[in-house]
Amino acid sequence: MKLSFRWYGQDDKVTLEQIRQIPGMEAIVTAVYDVPVGEVWSRESIGKLKELTEQAGLKFEVIESVPVHEDIKLGKPSRDQYIENYCENIRRLAEAGIRCICYNFMPVFDWTRTQLDHPLPDGSTSLVYYQEQVEQVDPLKSDSDLTLPGWDASYSREELRDVVAQYQSLTEEDLWANLKYFLEGIIPVAAECGVNMAIHQDDPCWSIFGLPRIITDEQNLDCFLKLVDDPHNGLTLCCGSLGCSAKNDVAKLAAKYAEMGRIHFVHLRNVQILPNGFEERAHLSSCGSLDMYAIVKALVENGFDGYVRPDHGRMIWGETGRAGYGLYDRALGAAYINGLFEAAEKECASHK
Ligand code: DNO
Numbered sequence: 001m002k003l004s005f006r007w008y009g010q011d012d013k014v015t016l017e018q019i020r021q022i023p024g025m026e027a028i029v030t031a032v033y034d035v036p037v038g039e040v041w042s043r044e045s046i047g048k049l050k051e052l053t054e055q056a057g058l059k060f061e062v063i064e065s066v067p068v069h070e071d072i073k074l075g076k077p078s079r080d081q082y083i084e085n086y087c088e089n090i091r092r093l094a095e096a097g098i099r100c101i102c103y104n105f106m107p108v109f110d111w112t113r114t115q116l117d118h119p120l121p122d123g124s125t126s127l128v129y130y131q132e133q134v135e136q137v138d139p140l141k142s143d144s145d146l147t148l149p150g151w152d153a154s155y156s157r158e159e160l161r162d163v164v165a166q167y168q169s170l171t172e173e174d175l176w177a178n179l180k181y182f183l184e185g186i187i188p189v190a191a192e193c194g195v196n197m198a199i200h201q202d203d204p205c206w207s208i209f210g211l212p213r214i215i216t217d218e219q220n221l222d223c224f225l226k227l228v229d230d231p232h233n234g235l236t237l238c239c240g241s242l243g244c245s246a247k248n249d250v251a252k253l254a255a256k257y258a259e260m261g262r263i264h265f266v267h268l269r270n271v272q273i274l275p276n277g278f279e280e281r282a283h284l285s286s287c288g289s290l291d292m293y294a295i296v297k298a299l300v301e302n303g304f305d306g307y308v309r310p311d312h313g314r315m316i317w318g319e320t321g322r323a324g325y326g327l328y329d330r331a332l333g334a335a336y337i338n339g340l341f342e343a344a345e346k347e348c349a350s351h352k
Contacts, residue, residue: 001266001299001341002026003334004062004309006325009033009291009337014327016056024338027059029102029309031066036154038069038082041089043075062265062307063093064102064236065200068182070163073107074170075178090186098249100264100307101190104200104238105179105210107167108160109139109239116323117315118203118279124314127324129204129244129277136323138209142162151284172212179214183228190191190232192194196264196306198234199224204278205248215324217248220258231261238267240311243290244278251294259301266299268292268337269311280312283333288296293340298342308341310334 004027005019011033019025030049053060064091069082093101104110114133117125118235139151140161155163183197190197205216214220225233235257242248257263268289271278281288314330315321 001304001306001308001334002059002061003337004029004307005158005330005334006064006309007053008031008322008325012325013321014325016052016058018327020056020058024056024336027061027307028053028056029062029307030060030112031063036072037067038085038332039271040085041066041092043092043096046092052097053222060097061099062102063098063100064085064101064265065337066093066101068103068105068307070108070166073105073175073178074166075174075181079178079181081169082304083182086182086186087189090189090193090195090197094195098195100196102198102199102200102265104202105175105182105215106202106213107170107175108163109211112208113280113323114277119281120281120314124135124282124316126280126314127312128273128279131276134208140209140219164209167211170212172214175212175214179224183233187217187233187258191230196213196232196234198236198264200236200267201238201241204244205239205241206245217242217245217254218256221253225260225262234262234264235327236265237263237266237350239292239295240267240269240271240280244273246273246289250290251298254295254304255298255302258299258304261303263288263299263304264306266306266308267311268295269313269333280314282314282329283310292336293344296337296340297344297347300341300348308337310337 003024006029033034047153051059072079072082081162100240113127113129114137115128118128202213207213239250243250270283270290272281272288285292310330310333312324317330319326319328
């Protein structure tokens with residue numbers, strides 16, 4: 001595996017110099033943030049990210065995310081232009097050395113939580129999702145001030161209502177058809193450029209705010225991989241997104257899709273499943289519902305050799321910053337991930 005760390009560019013409070021000092025750190029996961037969703041990224045912006053990353057002694061090989069324009073998800077006539085722009089981004093990123101692109105196909109809202117600073121008993125804070133709070137934080141209601149770091153903040157409330165309304169007549173089948181159309185446009189380009197596309201699961205892995213969500217479970221991941229049956233059409237296996245539903249056996253999915261060679265990127269984090277939702281916890285198996293060692297072992301035993309990153313961390317030691325993306329707890333996560341892989345690799349080698 002190649003250990004990586006998400007970095008939000010020069011505005012990130014976490015610096016490349018800090019990231020480089022995490023043991024075993026190889027690559028940076030980043031994106032161009034100065035371009036509206038759907039537009040072509042400038043070679044200058046891509047080049048700057050590459051230069052900064054490489055100057056810091058890290059590799060520039062993974063992008064998270066190249067976002068997919070809503071018109072593509074909605075299947076509007078303008079999608080062809082947006083798909084062409086997407087292909088151009090793949091080409092430009094490949095030229096700059098990118099090997100893996102993470103993206104998602106969630107209508108309107110990316111990852112969603114109901115509180116970003118929930119205190120845990122040890123005094124740290126973490127991101128949580130409580131069903132009873134979902135109603136209160138409905139982003140379409142005028143008295144809701146919720147905006148989350150993962151959401152496209154460029155929408156006004158009116159625009160948000162409008163785009164959500166456009167989904168009212170869209171069924172899950174339509175969304176699948178639009179995803180297939182998108183993949184048929186981009187995967188041949190990715191294959192030609194040697195880039196692995198890695199779809200992120202919907203987070204949480206169920207429908208929210210009345211919008212369809214389809215990248216949610218084993219059956220749907222099977223369907224997804226068959227839409228375009230090419231190794232460049234693969235997954236970002238996000239343990240926390242799949243693992244917040246007890247119906248997903250993440251270790252089993254890790255084994256299955258790694259064996260098929262379709263996992264290109266892994267987000268490792270633990271969650272505690274609760275009757276009314278879930279809480280993000282420290283990475284350790286004993287802190288949440290997921291058996292992190294079983295997941296890593298499943299990856300190693302099945303020949304996974306892609307990128308891995310610690311996912312959301314708690315806020316600890318008084319750190320403030322971007323929710324889920326502070327330095328300290330993610331660095332602890334990285335150290336733990338190193339340990340899990342070393343143990344799994346040695347155990348696997350001893351059985352050969
Ligand atoms: C949340 C992230 C997601 C992810 C996108 C991928 O912290 O895991 O925002 O980057 O869904 O497109």
